[in-house]
């Protein structure tokens with residue numbers, strides 16, 4: 001009986017199903033917890049009043065929370081900071097990661113050197129993020145930023161312009177942090193392209209560059225989007241390394257301006273993750289702060305969810321455009 | 330084995346190795362211009378590999394090594410100064426397994442044309458249609474030119490990759506079992522196409538179908554285990570082969 005039960009693989013199936021159930025429970029439990037904790041924060045506390053009015057007040061409160069500046073206990077600067085740093089990071093890391101992956105996979109000769117580079121890239125993914133923060137401060141802020149100031153902003157010295165932590169360095173640090181993820185995921189995408197397609201392209205008189213441009217990159221584009229999704233999810237949650245390079249608790253000025261170039265790359269920013277950390281641990285009034293922390297967490301999760309949804313739709317569009325389903329037999 | 334013809338391709342002492350395995354051994358062969366030459370031989374004897382060596386496709390596969398020469402109009406294509414992309418434009422190949430790009434039918438055929446720098450929509454339309462007509466595919470795909478090519482049937486894909494190859498008008502067309510997945514009517518159309526094409530182009534086909542080789546080709550080469558056993562006019566080859574092995578293979582007594 002028992003032996004049969006084992007032979008049918010029943011324990012195995014139970015273990016698997018158990019693991020899946022556990023994961024689901026944890027993920028949904030976490031989400032539910034955050035939602036439950038934060039959903040009631042902005043419900044008006046007055047006992048009297050019409051439900052409709054209360055609902056309106058509730059929404060207004062939410063809106064004030066989302067759009068208010070730091071001084072008004074709002075998180076708009078944090079939302080903006082997160083979105084900007086993540087977008088700028090994407091702009092930086094995607095071309096760099098894709099180019100590196102294309103070089104490694106398409107051009108570099110197999111050999112000891114290439115193997116070493118691969119190992120290095122994989123290990124880079126395992127470096128604790130705080131190390132990137134320290135590196136960002138030393139290399140980007142002091143070295144690069146200092147040199148930029150010497151070259152272009154000499155007039156305003158000794159007050160540093162780029163030689164001090166700011167949005168650009170935050171995004172660059174994040175780009176470096178997520179570079180291995182993008183390289184590895186893109187390389188996997190490149191490796192998955194059928195050899196036949198490349199050969200077909202060469203056979204029509206294409207040069208290697210044309211093959212890469214017309215077949216390889218389009219075919220690998222869904223993989224690139226996946227890579228970017230992973231990178232964004234990782235980046236949006238970072239706090240510790242970014243404290244070194246330009247993320248602060250609260251800002252008085254937003255990194256946007258009404259005149260060219262609109263984006264103030266040297267400006268310090270704040271982010272949702274930073275806000276959660278700060279409000280959660282540093283606030284003198286824990287009673288009042290805690291619900292706001294959960295509300296911020298909800299906003300962060302929603303933001304990442306939206307970004308992922310956009311990326312997912314983009315990937316589906318790309319996969320559909322360059323679909324390569326084999327015929328059903 | 331007298332040959333009074335102009336050789337479009339002249340293969341001289343060609344050998345090919347995959348890793349340590351010798352696949353072609355000291356092949357000497359002249360491919361006549363404006364004729365159809367058929368390669369026959371048992372599976373794995375190196376027909377496809379020999380075909381690929383005519384436009385240097387082998388070097389795109391892993392770990393291959395070619396020695397010897399192939400002259401195209403008297404010029405060695407393995408010379409280091411040859412532009413490989415230009416060579417492949419002149420010597421087109423259709424692989425054994427159809428490999429349409431995961432784009433639309435239209436874009437598949439237009440692909441090579443676009444590589445040539447043809448951009449005008451009208452001109453592209455015309456060239457695409459004419460290539461598809463020649464490959465006997467136009468009637469089946471005229472209403473779905475912008476559907477994905479991977480949804481075509483196996484036989485349609487085979488004709489699509491032929492259309493793709495002839496669209497850029499190569500001087501030499503190498504066809505590796507072009508009719509292996511086709512019904513008799515499409516096969517006939519492809520054979521007619523080959524017949525038309527040979528007025529202007531040089532064709533080399535690989536086939537396992539003896540009747541087809543006898544029907545369409547002017548010259549036949551019989552390969553076995555990486556060696557060229559016999560090469561002659563098709564008529565001569567099929568009626569009075571000089572090698573015993575050839576006779577056995579043609580009559581199905583091989584092995």
Ligand SMILES: Nc1ncnc2c1ncn2[C@@H]1O[C@H](COP(=O)(O)OP(=O)(O)OP(=O)(O)O)[C@@H](O)[C@H]1O
Pocket residue numbers: 347352370371372373374375376377378379390391425
């Ligand atoms: N990419 C490759 N790597 C290693 N060996 C290969 C490769 N392609 C072909 N070969 C070997 O080269 C030999 C000749 O193969 P080829 O495909 O040229 O034969 P063929 O005559 O076309 O056979 P078929 O009639 O089955 O298509 C075979 O022994 C095959 O195993």
Ligand SMILES: [Mg+2]
Pocket residue numbers: 376377378425505535
């Ligand atoms: Mg073959």
